[in-house]
Amino acid sequence: MYRLKSLKYLVTTALITALLVTVAYVSQFIRIGNGKGILQLADGLFLALITLIKGPMLLISGVLYVTIVDVITGGFIFIPVSIVIRILMFVITYFLSRILTRYGAIFCSSLMLLWYVLYSYLLFGSAVAIVELINDAIQIAVSTILGITLAVVFRRVNHHSTNKIWDDEQFWHYKKSNQ
Structure with missing residues (x-):
């Protein structure tokens, strides 16, 4: 938790949250099927950033961006399951990328979107759950493809560029000061 003592880390968390909210809000207009399902592009970006950035930043951003988007779009009932x-x-x-590759971890994480099917079934019944299953299957495919593609791009840019997207070394002095 030493990173949370850095103002730069907190501001970067806020900026990433704002980026995720913006991408999620803009992508809400991309409808799947008969207009009930939303293609959420922010999930792929969220998964790719988790593989790049260490620490709790994306946990905080993930909870905040999905809550903000659910409030903006009027999906108050989905806030608990989204969180x-x-x-x-x-x-x-975060943890499976250490055991599997980061690409396998992105795919396994995308499968968590299927919890929306169970939630929809419990709240609205089987007809809504079937539509949700179709929407979530498309969402899982898009999130996995986008997440893996962005993870590859972020990794290459971070590895080959002098201007890194993310450099965790800048927060080591906060860790050393706590020991």
Whole structure:
């Protein structure tokens, strides 16, 4: 938690949250099927950033951006499940990328979107759950493809450029000061 003592880290967390909210809000206009499902491009970006940035930044951003987007779009009833899903996505991607490759972790995390199907079934019944299943299957494919593509791009830019997208070394002095 030493990173949270850095103002730069907190401001970067706010900027990433704002970026995710913006991408999510803009992509809400991309409808799937008969207009009930939303193609959420922010999930792919969220998963790719988890593989790049260490620490709790994306956990905080993930919870905040999905809550803000659900409030903006009027999906208040989905806020609890959205928060739980983003926490699971973060934990699975963050820890499973150490065991599997980061690409396998992104795919496994994308599968957490299927919790929306169960939630919709419990709240609205089987007809809505079937539509949600179709929407979520498309969402999982898009999130996985976008997440893996962005993870590859971010990794290459961070590895080959002198201007890194993210450099965790800048926060080591906060870690050393706590020891």
